[in-house]
Amino acid sequence: MNYHINDLPERVFKPRNSGITMVMDKGLSVRQAQDLVEVGHPYIDMIKLGWATSAVTPTLTEKLKVYKDGGIKVYFGGTLFEAMIVRNQFDDYCRILDQYQLDYAEVSDGSITIEHDVKCDYISRLSKQITVISEVGSKDVQKVFAPYKWINLMQAELDAGAWKVIAEARESGNVGIYRDSGEVRQGLVDEILTRIPEEKIIWEAPQKTQQVWFIKLIGANVSLGNIAPADIIPLETLRLGLRSDTFEHFLKQDQSI
Amino acid sequence: MNYHINDLPERVFKPRNSGITMVMDKGLSVRQAQDLVEVGHPYIDMIKLGWATSAVTPTLTEKLKVYKDGGIKVYFGGTLFEAMIVRNQFDDYCRILDQYQLDYAEVSDGSITIEHDVKCDYISRLSKQITVISEVGSKDVQKVFAPYKWINLMQAELDAGAWKVIAEARESGNVGIYRDSGEVRQGLVDEILTRIPEEKIIWEAPQKTQQVWFIKLIGANVSLGNIAPADIIPLETLRLGLRSDTFEHFLKQDQSI
Amino acid sequence: MNYHINDLPERVFKPRNSGITMVMDKGLSVRQAQDLVEVGHPYIDMIKLGWATSAVTPTLTEKLKVYKDGGIKVYFGGTLFEAMIVRNQFDDYCRILDQYQLDYAEVSDGSITIEHDVKCDYISRLSKQITVISEVGSKDVQKVFAPYKWINLMQAELDAGAWKVIAEARESGNVGIYRDSGEVRQGLVDEILTRIPEEKIIWEAPQKTQQVWFIKLIGANVSLGNIAPADIIPLETLRLGLRSDTFEHFLKQDQSI
Numbered sequence: 224m225n226y227h228i229n230d231l232p233e234r235v236f237k238p239r240n241s242g243i244t245m246v247m248d249k250g251l252s253v254r255q256a257q258d259l260v261e262v263g264h265p266y267i268d269m270i271k272l273g274w275a276t277s278a279v280t281p282t283l284t285e286k287l288k289v290y291k292d293g294g295i296k297v298y299f300g301g302t303l304f305e306a307m308i309v310r311n312q313f314d315d316y317c318r319i320l321d322q323y324q325l326d327y328a329e330v331s332d333g334s335i336t337i338e339h340d341v342k343c344d345y346i347s348r349l350s351k352q353i354t355v356i357s358e359v360g361s362k363d364v365q366k367v368f369a370p371y372k373w374i375n376l377m378q379a380e381l382d383a384g385a386w387k388v389i390a391e392a393r394e395s396g397n398v399g400i401y402r403d404s405g406e407v408r409q410g411l412v413d414e415i416l417t418r419i420p421e422e423k424i425i426w427e428a429p430q431k432t433q434q435v436w437f438i439k440l441i442g443a444n445v446s447l448g449n450i451a452p453a454d455i456i457p458l459e460t461l462r463l464g465l466r467s468d469t470f471e472h473f474l475k476q477d478q479s480i
Numbered sequence: 481m482n483y484h485i486n487d488l489p490e491r492v493f494k495p496r497n498s499g500i501t502m503v504m505d506k507g508l509s510v511r512q513a514q515d516l517v518e519v520g521h522p523y524i525d526m527i528k529l530g531w532a533t534s535a536v537t538p539t540l541t542e543k544l545k546v547y548k549d550g551g552i553k554v555y556f557g558g559t560l561f562e563a564m565i566v567r568n569q570f571d572d573y574c575r576i577l578d579q580y581q582l583d584y585a586e587v588s589d590g591s592i593t594i595e596h597d598v599k600c601d602y603i604s605r606l607s608k609q610i611t612v613i614s615e616v617g618s619k620d621v622q623k624v625f626a627p628y629k630w631i632n633l634m635q636a637e638l639d640a641g642a643w644k645v646i647a648e649a650r651e652s653g654n655v656g657i658y659r660d661s662g663e664v665r666q667g668l669v670d671e672i673l674t675r676i677p678e679e680k681i682i683w684e685a686p687q688k689t690q691q692v693w694f695i696k697l698i699g700a701n702v703s704l705g706n707i708a709p710a711d712i713i714p715l716e717t718l719r720l721g722l723r724s725d726t727f728e729h730f731l732k733q734d735q736s737i
Numbered sequence: 738m739n740y741h742i743n744d745l746p747e748r749v750f751k752p753r754n755s756g757i758t759m760v761m762d763k764g765l766s767v768r769q770a771q772d773l774v775e776v777g778h779p780y781i782d783m784i785k786l787g788w789a790t791s792a793v794t795p796t797l798t799e800k801l802k803v804y805k806d807g808g809i810k811v812y813f814g815g816t817l818f819e820a821m822i823v824r825n826q827f828d829d830y831c832r833i834l835d836q837y838q839l840d841y842a843e844v845s846d847g848s849i850t851i852e853h854d855v856k857c858d859y860i861s862r863l864s865k866q867i868t869v870i871s872e873v874g875s876k877d878v879q880k881v882f883a884p885y886k887w888i889n890l891m892q893a894e895l896d897a898g899a900w901k902v903i904a905e906a907r908e909s910g911n912v913g914i915y916r917d918s919g920e921v922r923q924g925l926v927d928e929i930l931t932r933i934p935e936e937k938i939i940w941e942a943p944q945k946t947q948q949v950w951f952i953k954l955i956g957a958n959v960s961l962g963n964i965a966p967a968d969i970i971p972l973e974t975l976r977l978g979l980r981s982d983t984f985e986h987f988l989k990q991d992q993s994i
Binding site: 481482483484485486487511514515516518519521522523710711712713714716717720721722723724727728731735 | 764766768787820826829847876
Binding site for chain 3: 250251253276277278280282306307309312315322335
């Protein structure tokens with residue numbers, strides 16, 4: 224903080240297990256990555272190079288070094304895993320994880336259909352090599368799971384060795400835990416939270432209204448993902464009640480508004 | 481202008497009292513601020529570091545220097561004022577204005593509810609220390625004022641010492657002078673303009689359709705605020721009739737289209 | 738490609754006549770232009786400085802040099818042509834093309850109304866000096882042409898000397914070949930393709946859903962325009978079936994999903 228404001232919610236500092244912010248990089252240049260680190264290094268825990276953008280980014284190695292030097296963990300989006308699995312290239316995929324010295328591997332099935340046992344087997348095998356984040360929820364607007372299904376999938380993936388599970392929303396924030404309109408499936412989230420520990424979940428929340436909703440539900444230290452690079456400072460103000468949307472939520476009783 | 485085009489509307493040059501462009505910076509890096517100055521220095525009069533983003537921006541002092549060296553005035557968003565007032569930190573707030581040698585202070589009540597006398601008293605006290613810009617209109621979609629109320633509030637704040645008043649729209653442009661959909665409350669604006677001098681008002685107009693609407697109503701030299709950094713060049717072309725949306729508006733009678 | 742993924746669609750390499758990507762620059766700084774070249778040089782064929790933004794961009798000459806050195810062709814948007822034609826400044830316009838050593842001239846009538854013979858005459862005269870790209874379709878939401886009219890206009894402009902024709906969509910993607918909602922006028926596109934060779938057309942497709950639609954219709958090597966700088970890497974992944982939206986489209990029969 225550049226100056227002191229009384230009675231702000233307490234943020235957990237890095238390295239942290241809750242209050243995580245995951246940013247999505249969908250094709251930044253090396254210099255844009257440096258800018259992101261300058262502005263966001265205290266707030267960003269991990270950066271996902273969205274889907275398979277890492278395949279076609281010309282200055283990939285330099286960019287990964289910028290994030291690593293900035294104290295931010297990096298991984299490649301789950302769609303890359305899926306693209307290689309469906310082509311019988313799992314061994315190639317494992318080599319890529321090594322070659323780029325990634326911090327995490329994301330196992331997802333948002334674009335492919337595989338038996339859940341098979342998905343969990345991949346999680347299990349990969350978790351012996353690297354920390355695994357698994358993603359639950361389809362990228363297909365049509366595929367809507369009942370809450371008990373979400374809970375079963377999440378629990379099975381954590382049991383298989385996933386460090387955390389990500390609740391799918393895409394870059395656009397209109398599938399998975401959200402309706403087509405971007406609105407949160409509130410009942411679904413409430414029910415998930417009765418069974419899965421909150422600190423095991425990263426909620427993809429690319430839109431401001433979604434970030435606000437989760438901060439009001441869970442607090443300043445909710446773990447949120449798919450944050451756009453330009454939204455990292457705005458998100459931190461939302462977490463602290465320093466933007467209109469969450470301003471009142473964090474005020475004390477005796478602070479009149 | 482890089483080359484001459486006949487019969488363009490005349491723009492007032494900096495320093496100017498009308499035709500002001502206020503840009504919102506919601507978390508730019510130092511280098512992004514330099515880029516903004518490179519592209520926008522002839523067009524940008526002032527930059528607002530949105531709401532309380534200044535509290536959590538790591539390289540704040542360097543960035544403020546970039547804007548100052550670029551000949552652009554800077555101030556912190558009104559939500560910071562509100563966050564400190566509600567915590568009884570008015571003296572701390574005044575020290576922050578000094579410490580960062582800001583050009584303006586914004587006094588607003590978009591997120592808090594205070595008596596208008598109290599707001600005007602803050603304007604009056606601050607105007608002895610610094611140039612005050614006051615903001616009228618709630619950030620709450622539900623709170624809609626009648627036109628006479630807008631006029632009374634604006635006049636009282638100018639009387640209390642505000643240099644200019646800002647008509648609220650948020651970063652998103654869907655409250656205050658706009659409907660939920662982003663559409664301008666045309667009758668409201670017309671009525672305000674019958675009583676408040678046009679050059680005393682900065683209209684927040686983050687969306688292109690809103691900028692177009694005000695340029696058509698008031699002309700190339702209307703004062704507009706909450707412009708996104710990437711929209712500074714597009715806005716200047718709108719002011720000059722060099723983009724489709726205002727192209728016809730500025731043509732002379734004998735120029736056939 | 739940073740690593741090998743089996744069975745991807747084959748992309749044509751630069752310099753190419755199909756599979757062209759045209760990016761719209763609406764006011765980038767010199768450094769932002771360098772960043773765009775770093776990330777996009779293998780993918781971007783041409784950059785349009787949107788409408789008349791080139792008139793008010795302070796560091797225009799330096800920026801043009803960045804693109805030229807990066808192996809990317811540059812031109813100024815058609816609205817500049819229109820703004821000068823309507824002011825009887827055609828000779829001045831020709832001098833600007835020379836002065837900035839532009840690669841193409843865009844001839845359009847999106848904001849003005851001229852006889853089509855006159856438009857074709859401009860195409861014809863300019864094509865003796867420079868490679869001409871002509872744009873078909875109004876920027877006016879109200880002006881909707883029947884398919885046979887689109888075909889006649891396109892054919893006449895190609896006959897007059899245009900190298901390629903651009904199907905209008907604006908920066909926003911809601912006019913011309915698109916409905917107000919941004920949805921493609923499918924029947925129109927199908928009918929155009931029965932008469933105009935596909936490689937003569939660049940489809941303006943600023944929105945992701947529009948890019949996906951054309952890639953599914955025509956393939957990885959469709960020519961697309963008005964791509965935002967930040968979308969250049971995402972677009973390349975769409976072309977290759979490496980993002981969810983086109984993932985399944987490019988899979989082979991024996992690749993289960």
